[in-house]
Amino acid sequence: MAHVLGISGSPMEVSRSAVLLGHVARILEGHGHTVDLLAVRDLPPAALLHADFSDPAIRDTIERLEVADGVVVATPVYKAAFSGLLKAWLDLMPQFGLSGKAVLPLATGGSAAHALALDYALRPVLTSMEARHVVNGYLVLDRFIESPTPVEPSPTEAPVNIHADAAPALGRVLDSFLEALGSRPRARPAA
Amino acid sequence: MAHVLGISGSPMEVSRSAVLLGHVARILEGHGHTVDLLAVRDLPPAALLHADFSDPAIRDTIERLEVADGVVVATPVYKAAFSGLLKAWLDLMPQFGLSGKAVLPLATGGSAAHALALDYALRPVLTSMEARHVVNGYLVLDRFIESPTPVEPSPTEAPVNIHADAAPALGRVLDSFLEALGSRPRARPAA
């Protein structure tokens, strides 16, 4: 089975995108994959903002990215794009740090008017890092995610409900991601 | 005359985009405008990354943005887009925080292949903040900026040279910005 890194890019402690990521992580685990969850807001702020590549916590995340077969990125939409916090972390990763990996981009936002932010803002960045396959992503409206709680995303937390208006589309992008994970070449190219 | 906020979005202490910003600031001052320089990397990292709107240093930057007639944004290009550090700060500003303001986007990068990052990645974000006029921007190749030094950008630092291959185009976008500053309505709409 595959190993997936789930990255939460919200700067907020109580975050719908983190809840969404936890929800997706449990589904991936239900399919037999292992999931490592990373909340960027828990990294050392000064190291992150000053691009301190030598910081042990930053180096640790580079290694966690390197060993992943697939990556799920979850971000809120702010100012017509993904979060600056997420980009600050991506800026510290190797230029081709997504090489050989399948990637699922997810977002949360208050309005459908933000829907294209995933494809126009986030996807080009992921593509520039040489992702093997960025599958179709999905923006879940805030009101379709129940009960965000002030805890870190975790595979063991209580399940959340995704509203019936969003669940089928979320299921489809998850299916694409699961398929992309399964089709990975046995010997992946070096990152 | 107008008052301009110059924002340096580089996470690095030694930064060509900060040098470029200082260079532009001196030219603006030569035209009689006042310039306030803000290096995002000097803000409290934890407040910035955790979206702590109540932090005094963050609130101070909101006020400095509010009183500006124009804004110059200078960023390196990383991963086909502008810096995450810059976006983390923009994420903390009011949704329509650029309302009524003229904006000049500038970037530095190692290759002309990054040129479209200004128009496809940064401009939509600035537009979403209701900037009155985002003038044409310019990406200056790293090799065209001489002598970055490990000091904060300052109007009083020694002048730098912009290579003759980049100076005319930089001059044109500066002219557009100066014109946009001059055409501002006397009573600007409330943000």
Next chain:
Amino acid sequence: MAHVLGISGSPMEVSRSAVLLGHVARILEGHGHTVDLLAVRDLPPAALLHADFSDPAIRDTIERLEVADGVVVATPVYKAAFSGLLKAWLDLMPQFGLSGKAVLPLATGGSAAHALALDYALRPVLTSMEARHVVNGYLVLDRFIESPTPVEPSPTEAPVNIHADAAPALGRVLDSFLEALGSRPRARPAA
């Protein structure tokens, strides 16, 4: 007063974006400006698609663009971007054919999920043509435009109603465009 070229980019004979353009044209005329309306679908198809710069009708549109102080572009949103018909015409215009001009981008679409197409897809193209000022644009939902009729847009056609949910925002971008028209330099730079 200023002279404005209004460009309808819809391939359809019955077009909400053409109706929207006609509506905006009448308002501009009410402010004393002159408006020249161009429906790209009326140009010779073969000349347009084969990039025949020598075709008289194509050359005529280059001249009509050249003498305009401002440009209003109206397009439907298809496939997350503006119409191919509009782009086929823009492709035939001079590289810096919008130099010195104010530009107002407008779109129509069935869903708010298309809203960012203006800023992420159309605006970079307009900016690459060296527009002096691309003001904030607006996407009007199809259902907010009453009674499209199978006639070409015309300043003399019967007025249409824009729904109260869309009218204020449309009014604001029109105000910005009117202001940008008024602030044009007396001696515009050569294109």
Next chain:
Amino acid sequence: MAHVLGISGSPMEVSRSAVLLGHVARILEGHGHTVDLLAVRDLPPAALLHADFSDPAIRDTIERLEVADGVVVATPVYKAAFSGLLKAWLDLMPQFGLSGKAVLPLATGGSAAHALALDYALRPVLTSMEARHVVNGYLVLDRFIESPTPVEPSPTEAPVNIHADAAPALGRVLDSFLEALGSRPRARPAA
């Protein structure tokens, strides 16, 4: 083996992007795949520009797209984006017309400054059509393509040379496309 539709989006009779497409088609055939080449400029111009879905030639291209397992799109870069001619054809295809298909985007242009047009302008459109996998694309500089000749792209035409500075990167995106073709699900979802 797979069946591939190669789409040439250049409005020009003599076209480097069409030459590039022919070159890629021969390589794909060398791997045992079948290739159907479509030059959009050969379609009936009026039907294309007036969105006449009932035109037999347009309907024929819808069917040729439908039966393809993979698609190669080749376009020149004009005005910071892909050709309007290509978009005019895509506008006529079904909303989810790329469902289940692998897609390779290719471009030609005079300057590396156009490189991001593929990822920021074309890829979001392809993604909106529900492509199963849009692999990394590549912009080949005009000067790296030898000897465009005024003939339609064809698998039987004389081979062209791709300059050594561009060939390795082109080879890599082709490898990704070949792999994506091979990993297609046996029972593809209905478009």
